[in-house]
Amino acid sequence: MPSELVFCHPDGGIYGLQFPMSNSISQLDISTMKELSNFVNLLSRHKNLSSIDLEFHRKGDVRAQRIINHAFSLNVQQLTIACLFKKNKKYSHDERVAFPLSLSGSKTLEHLSLRGSCGLFDEEIVLTSAQRFSSLTTLLLHSITLYDGFLSMCPNLKNLTLFSYRMTGSPVLRISHPQLSNLTLEKGECFTHTVNGGRFHVSAPELASLHFFGFCPQMFTTGDGFPCLENAHLSFHSRLECISGSYAPTIVNLLQQFRNVKHLTLSMEIIERLNSSEELISHRPCPLANLKSLTLLPEVATFVQHKHTRVIMSPEVQKYLLSSSPKATLTEVLTLI
Structure with a gap:
């Protein structure tokens, strides 16, 4: 020992x-x-x-x-x-x-x-x-x-x-690692002097697990997608710029890379943005063909106090996320301990 x-x-x-x-x-x-x-x-x-x-x-x-x-x-x-x-x-x-x-x-x-x-x-x-x-x-x-x-x-x-x-x-955080399997990005508000979530380019074809917690990124692009990604956790702050629907395209483009994800966790802020931007997903096929479980988390606590604690997923958003995986379980977590 x-x-x-x-x-x-x-x-x-x-x-x-x-x-x-x-x-x-x-x-x-x-x-x-x-x-x-x-x-x-x-x-x-x-x-x-x-x-x-x-x-x-x-x-x-x-x-x-x-x-x-x-x-x-x-x-x-x-x-x-x-x-x-x-x-x-x-x-x-x-x-x-x-x-x-x-x-x-x-x-x-x-x-x-x-x-x-x-x-x-x-x-x-x-x-x-x-x-x-x-x-x-x-x-x-x-x-x-x-x-x-x-x-x-x-x-x-x-x-x-x-x-x-x-x-x-550089205004862009570049992560280019062919063997990268697990990536965790948390509280990137230190990324700049402003409250935006920064810009990211991730090239990691072997990535199996992605955990992102922080302000919604201005940009999140990938090299050839995430063909090996099985576990994804996205929890975005609902504050200032992130309230704007302008961040919805970033969210949708990122979800399109999750074709092989089996276990997906999303914060309520993401559902809220998708609810208000249905035109972005109405003609898109559901990318989550291998999904086994979808977990929804409550809003992230920030300096802004929110009056509501729950967001109802619209039928259009639910169809976009779950139509290709009808056997996937849906779990909503109302409070975080």
Whole structure:
């Protein structure tokens, strides 16, 4: 059983190193550059490390970047990094303060989790550059600003999760990964400084599961569709631009890619948009020929308080979604716990 060697430091705040051959838990303080050097040397002596967890609570000058760079050089298979930096008191809550982070590549890393924090008094973690991660199959970015082209440094991804993310350098988030099987996109309102849902282009012919939670995207296009997609979850916020029927074409075009989906979950906002845009679907055949279950979720809670909690699906919309799969079950969830 792997155990965990714990490192704590009031400035750097580092913890969590798993040593497969160790059976004890110890603790070290790292408060000087000399102790940092000793820490790095200690890591270097453990050639069989498979997993490292690092957590930083303050920047500590160059220490955070230096430790992260060294962690990538150790040829581990799994690396979890949390950079939970608070703003200096001289900054107000509405001023953006960025901590630039560069990721050196790895030929052995298979699982990478990188987490920032998104509070009003937290610094923003911004990826500025990265080298190639040729073996990386699982990537999770939480409260991170990524630059256009970063995902292309991870060509062999199978599992990708982006949560509370922001994008720089391009108005379009491009995901082009031939082996990608599971894709989760949540709370992309950090995508831009406005409240729209951004633009997406996803080319993933092996995608089996898609989970999208956030503002309705302005654009969501695919390469050759999703021929392997079996599970799809779409939950859109009902707010400002998303109230407009102009987003209905995006929804309809996305549903047309779900020909092989077996289990589909839609939020009530999507049904509401389809109800008000029946002209878009009245002459279209139902794309869901393999559907086994359709689940309808209540409206997503946002800053806007809604007077109604339920949307009645019109006969035209029900025909569009279910006519090709008469045996599919329909479940309506009235409240989310």
